[in-house]
Amino acid sequence: MTSPTLFEPCDLPPATEALRHEVRAFLAEALAGYAPSRLAKSWAEGDAAFTRKVAQKGWIGMTWPKKYGGGERSALERYVVLEEMLAAGAPVCLHWIADRQSGPLILTFGTEAQRQEILPRIVRGEAHFCIGMSEPDSGSDLASIRTRAEKVDGGWRVNGAKVWTSGAHKCHYMIGLFRTDPKAEKHDGLSQFLVDLKTPGITIRPIYNMTGDHDFNQVYFEDVFLPDDRLIGQPGDGWKQVLAELAFERAGPERYMSNYPMIAQLIGACSQDPDPRSAVEIGRMVAQIATMREMSLSVAGMQQSGQDPALQGTMVKELGVTFEQSIPGIAHDLLGREPLLGSGDEFGASLAYVTQASVSFSLRGGTREVVRGIIARGLGLR
Ligand SMILES: Cc1cc2nc3c(=O)[nH]c(=O)nc-3n(C[C@H](O)[C@H](O)[C@H](O)COP(=O)(O)OP(=O)(O)OC[C@H]3O[C@@H](n4cnc5c(N)ncnc54)[C@H](O)[C@@H]3O)c2cc1C
Structure with a gap:
């Protein structure tokens, strides 16, 4: 332990x-x-x-x-x-x-x-920047990616596809994880590249999510030439780089604060007709936020002192996601409102958005099951 x-x-x-x-x-x-x-x-x-x-x-x-x-x-x-x-x-x-x-x-x-x-x-x-890790057949098992960067004269030729690439249509660059050595062990044959998204052969197609927004994309690579100076680090360094990035991705306060404006709006709505039940629920939410803030601050303190907060950051992510996904249900219980998109009712529109969007929070940056496995191993529980 x-x-x-x-x-x-x-x-x-x-x-x-x-x-x-x-x-x-x-x-x-x-x-x-x-x-x-x-x-x-x-x-x-x-x-x-x-x-x-x-x-x-x-x-x-x-x-x-x-x-x-x-x-x-x-x-x-x-x-x-x-x-x-x-x-x-x-x-x-x-x-x-x-x-x-x-x-x-x-x-x-x-x-x-x-x-x-x-x-x-x-x-x-x-x-x-956008993140080019996931592929149509590789998400949790990221090391199984198949998009290939093949060594050619003066650079690398890339073929394959990335999926769920948030914001690719608005970005200038992708950090792309590609397989550079198909013969090496699964984790050893990967490398990351700095990809200018205007490079010929790259096609970005939209994927609309449940809220109707275009956040995600599928990004196709067809004989895309990347010069040698676009490789990050050495060939085969990709996996250790990805692990470092995922630690940054999981550690921050965005993992429990992405619904925060909605919580403030909920408190505003309850305060128009206060009752003991809403006071109890709001008190619970505030206590959870305060606790996660202490934990998240501790992660920032570890980063500041040069320690590796990968385990602690992953714990904040899991607790934060579970908390955030509970907010729409609490709002519905307290206010009995159906979310109405485009109703002109700002609180209803916020609630509609968060109700639909929060479903995905336990997928991005690592799914709940995978994250819980990392925590269990980190705590020495299995
Ligand atoms: C909002 C959002 C934004 C995203 N943005 C990006 C992005 O910008 N760039 C990018 O590269 N990717 C992005 N992703 C993709 C995300 O990283 C993947 O969705 C995630 O890694 C899961 O992969 P998958 O969707 O292929 O699901 P799978 O890996 O197929 O998982 C399906 C189910 O099986 C479970 N499962 C899988 N393996 C195990 C296991 N070993 N043990 C127990 N259960 C398991 C999972 O927990 C999940 O419930 C984003 C996803 C979301 C939702």
Whole structure:
């Protein structure tokens, strides 16, 4: 069994209060014209003008070295910015993936030339990234992917397809996981590439989800030529890079705060006719949020001190997802409302969206069963 102090307490330094107020004031102005139902979509929404404003404030790549345009600020300062963005339902989708995982990936595993080329553009809000891991027959068993990058003169020729690629139609780049050595052991024959999505031979086709939104895509590669300098790290490094990325993907407060604006709207709706039952339910929700926040802050503290919070981050993801998926049911119980899309009723539209969208929360970034397996192994339970 692991140590009982799995989550060390982590307090935000008092100096981050000024930053928090600055972010709140910025968001109050930047989001003034947004309808509440749009805020309920939170980080699934993208807005290029908003992303540029966030970049001008220095809030993308905050922790990265200054020589690549970063702010050399702490993981805890970044946490404060993230937390405020999520609490407000800010449309961070365009810069989110690059800030959270593609930029850190290039920083850790990329060449110096790749860092200099890409990181300053991410920081300026000009280079948006998507994740090309899943394939039509490979999701949880990611190491079984079949999209092939074959070595050719001066580069690699890619054939195959990626699926569920969030935001590919709005992005400039994909970090693509491809099989570079079909003869090697399943996990050893994989490599990641920096893919410019305008490269000839790439076709991006939309997939509409249950909410009617176009977030996902299927991305086809037909004889796509990628020059040698697009490889990240060494051939065969792909699996260890993916594991590092998934740790970034699972660790943040977005795993329990993606419904936050909807919770605020629910509390507002209940306060019009308060009763003991809604007080109990709201009290429970607040207690859960407070607990997960302490756990999530502990993860940020571990990142700040250079520790690996993969297990703790995965636990926050699982608890957060379970909490978020319970919110629509609680809202229906308390208010007895049917979700009505397009009814002109902002709370109804928010509830409709969250009811449908939250179903997918236990799939993205690793399914519930897979995540629980990782936690059980991490805790030494099996
Ligand atoms: C909102 C959303 C956004 C996404 N965005 C991206 C993206 O941008 N890029 C990207 O590459 N992918 C993305 N995905 C894909 C996501 O990573 C996959 O859906 C996920 O990995 C599961 O893969 P799958 O859909 O093929 O399901 P499968 O792996 O086929 O799983 C089907 C079911 O079987 C269960 N199962 C599978 N293996 C096991 C096991 N060993 N033990 C127990 N149960 C098991 C699963 O838990 C699940 O319930 C996104 C998904 C969602 C929902």
